[in-house]
Amino acid sequence: MKIIMLGAPGAGKGTQAIKIAEKYGIPHISTGDIFRANIKNGTELGKKAKEYMDKGALVPDELTCDLVVDRIHQDDCANGFVLDGFPRTIPQAEALDAALQKDNETMDFAIDIEVPDDNIVKRMGGRRACVNCGATYHIVSAPPKAEGVCDHCGGKLTIRDDDKPETVQKRLTVYHDQTQPLIDYYRKAGILHSVDGTQSLDDVFSEIVKVLG
Ligand code: ADP
Ligand code: ADP
Ligand code: ZN
Numbered sequence: 001m002k003i004i005m006l007g008a009p010g011a012g013k014g015t016q017a018i019k020i021a022e023k024y025g026i027p028h029i030s031t032g033d034i035f036r037a038n039i040k041n042g043t044e045l046g047k048k049a050k051e052y053m054d055k056g057a058l059v060p061d062e063l064t065c066d067l068v069v070d071r072i073h074q075d076d077c078a079n080g081f082v083l084d085g086f087p088r089t090i091p092q093a094e095a096l097d098a099a100l101q102k103d104n105e106t107m108d109f110a111i112d113i114e115v116p117d118d119n120i121v122k123r124m125g126g127r128r129a130c131v132n133c134g135a136t137y138h139i140v141s142a143p144p145k146a147e148g149v150c151d152h153c154g155g156k157l158t159i160r161d162d163d164k165p166e167t168v169q170k171r172l173t174v175y176h177d178q179t180q181p182l183i184d185y186y187r188k189a190g191i192l193h194s195v196d197g198t199q200s201l202d203d204v205f206s207e208i209v210k211v212l213g
Contacts, residue, residue: 001024001026001079001080001108001109001212002080002081002100002105002106002107002108002109003020003026003080003081003082003083003107003108003109003110003111003212004082004083004086004087004107004109004110004111004186005017005082005083005084005085005111005113006110006111006112006113006179006182006183006186007112007113007114007115007197008115008117008120008172008175008179009120009124009168009171009172009175010115010120010123010124010127010168011113011114011115011120011197012113012115012197012201012204013084013085013113014030014032014033014084014085014134014135014136015136015142015201016111016113016201016204016205016208017030017082017084018135019205020082020208020212021082023209024080024082024212025079026077026079026080026081026082027076027077027081027082028081028082028084029068029071029072029077029081029082029083029084029086030084030085030134031059031064031067031068031083031084031085031086031088032084032085032134033084033134034067034071035049035050035053035059036134037134039053040131045063045067048063049063053161053162054161054162054167055167055170056162056166056167056168056169056170056171056174057170057174058088058089058174058178061089061091061092061095064086064088064092065091065092065095065096068083068086068092068096069095069096069099072099080108083096087182088178088179088182089178089179089182090181090182090185093182093185093186106189106191107186107189107191108191109191109193109211109212110182110186110189110191110192110193111193111194111195111208111211112183112186112192112193112194112195113195113197113204114194114195114196114197114198115197115198116198117172119198120168120172121165121168121169121172123138123141124163124165124168125163125165126138126139126140126141127159127160127163128144128148128157128158128159129157129158129159129160130150130152130153130155130156130157131155131156131157131158132150132153132154132155132156133150133152133153133155135150135151135152135153137150137151137157141200141201142201144157193211195207195208195211
């Protein structure tokens with residue numbers, strides 16, 4: 001089962017992708033998490049990616065596509081995977097399709113989580129992320145069991161550098177310009193399914209499970 005999560009920053013892609021990965025036993029691949037791990041470890045890729053991420057811009061496709069193509073060829077992806085935050089541009093989607101085509105494969109599902117912009121801006125102010133495993137929480141709608149501590153791994157929860165209101169606005173503009181066209185791309189491919197992301201976490205997940213079967 002090969003799944004893409006689409007939706008604006010803060011729509012709930014990561015939250016739902018983790019639940020999908022658990023239920024269906026497939027890896028959760030988040031390009032944002034991969035970049036943040038590289039930043040934390042001080043790699044060359046991390047240094048380059050940080051320049052773009054801090055501005056709310058996209059990391060260039062040249063730094064992003066090969067990384068994902070390599071990742072989906074690892075052994076744990078044999079039964080599928082859930083992509084969270086990739087593709088984010090039409091060239092990225094084309095690179096993914098081209099890589100799969102070499103193995104006579106195609107993506108199975110693109111799940112678009114729909115949340116209006118004003119709702120997103122409110123949500124992002126309350127997002128907290130685990131520095132260790134990337135799991136996200138919300139101070140009101142999805143609080144951790146113990147304040148400031150990750151339920152999954154015990155890591156410390158922090159506010160992401162790019163979740164400041166000005167940067168969130170910039171990321172939303174980038175989303176509408178560069179990522180939203182993917183909705184049509186996957187509709188044309190016949191694999192698009194939209195879900196109402198303004199519902200509770202559990203209701204969004206139930207809708208997704210209905211789609212995936
Ligand atoms: P969010 O969860 O808010 O959607 P992500 O964690 O997916 O954010 O991404 C954070 C930042 O990492 C993005 O704003 C962008 O700078 C960079 N990034 C992540 N994935 C990609 C991608 N596929 N292409 C380009 N940049 C990316
Ligand atoms: P994305 O990966 O799309 O950027 P996240 O999964 O990190 O989004 O969610 C963004 C923020 O919104 C987090 O603080 C998360 O806990 C919260 N959140 C996610 N889904 C919902 C929902 N259905 N209702 C309310 N808050 C949510
Ligand atoms: Zn954690």
